[in-house]
Amino acid sequence: MVELSGSPKILEQLLRAALNADGATRVTYRDPIAAYGLAALERIGPWMTDAAVEARARWFAVRVVAKIAQGYRSEATAALRKAARSAPDDDTRADAERALAELGATPTGTPRSALPTTWQTPVMRTAGGRWPGFQDHEFGRLKGTRWRARDSSISLAPLLVTELRYLDPRFESLPVERMPQVHLAIPARCQVPREHDQRLRTGKLVVYAAGPTQEEPEAAFEVVAGWFIEKGDGRGKIGPVNRELWDWPWFLDALRRDETFRDELSRAMVRHDLSFGRYVGQGFAIDSSPGWVARFEEGNLVIREAREGAEGQDIGRGWDEVTRRLEAAPEDAWWSVHVWKSWPKDVAIAAGRAFAFDAITPVLRDLAGCYLEITRAALE
Secondary structure, three states: OOOOOOOHHHHHHHHHHHHHOOHHHHHHHHHHHHOOHHHHHHHHHHHHHOOOOOHHHHHHHHHHHHHHOOOOHHHHHHHHHHHHHHOOOHHHHHHHHHHHHHOOOOOOOOOHHHOOOOOOOOOOOOOOOOOOOOOHHHOOOOOOOOOOOOOOOOOOHHHHHHHHOOOOOOOEEEOOOOOOEEEEEOHHHHOEOOEOOHHHHOOEEEEEEEOOOOOOOOOOOEEEEEEEEEEOOOOHHHOOOOOOOOOHHHHHHHHHHOHHHHHHHHHHHHHHOOEEEOOOEOOEOHHHOOOEEEEEEOOEEEEEEOOOOOOOOEEEEHHHHHHHHHHOOOOOOOEEEEEEEEEEHHHHHHHOOHHHHHHHHHHHHHHHHHHHHHHHHHHO
16 A cells, blocks of 8 residues: 555545545545555544444444555554444444454454354455456356356455445345346345245345346346345235335335435436336346336436337336336236346446446445445334
8 A cells, every 4th residue: 555645634624525425425435545544544543433423434434444454454453453342333343343354353352252243254355356357158147157156256246245345344245046146235134034035025236147048038138237126926925015024115115205215316326327117137027027117317207118019108207106106016916126227248348357346336336325224224
């Protein structure tokens, strides 16, 4: 790490901006602040143990200090050990423990049996380090692919998990059977004892390497990144769509009543030109999703028909209309809704490794704020 020798006033401005930023924006200040090395450590280290500092800002401070450790290991690990012992909440202490583990250090005097129950699988330092970018043979298939692996040095998944843990340290990548997909989520919501199908009930951040399959020979070769939420049909072992296990009711509540949620989702959609509604591909059947797609056009959320024979017809506008249509979903129908962006295969391949950081991560990071609003409310 090369420490900046710039004005202390600039460092103070960066710290103030990070403290006042929302979660999705705050993470962008990590590297600029960490570049000030020991000067930054002296200022942001105390955030980790200050009860007056917002919890999310404490998590951010842990990530900055972990970054500083690349150049000032002993000083930064000492600060993390202090946070692991005396941070004002379990989550920050667990986050400091995790950062130390990823650095190959442990908190002095803390036996493994005493680790907080919020401990998550650490991302190995080598994981994702040699991911070369998407390869031509990886679209629409699993054979011969490695991009989904949790700890492989040539996998994309650990790069995404590392970025999302700046927003919430509980993020994990979850395996998807027989599909070229990665799900990124908070395991506490997706995994319920003796409920193998719980992940079907909850929202996930997703990345797909889509392509034609035997079942979908016309599917596009593309990378998809976004947020996926589904509603069951109330039948069989999946059971009724209730608030205890399903994210769908929480999602509708947020769209109905929470202007902040709508604003955050709108900003993400505008910033990345996202679509909301029907996504067809990767096994998502046409009859299991709404027959429309909503996008922002000249500042307005426009809903357009997506059914064959009427594609593109303007059928409504605004979040109230989107919410009304989602509320009208038949109780006995299974629906899946995506908020997503897609890129042609050739674009993704040509971008190489940078595609993870320049394309996928910004979309997931902005949608993660909305995902976390739903998940945290459901877990409380």
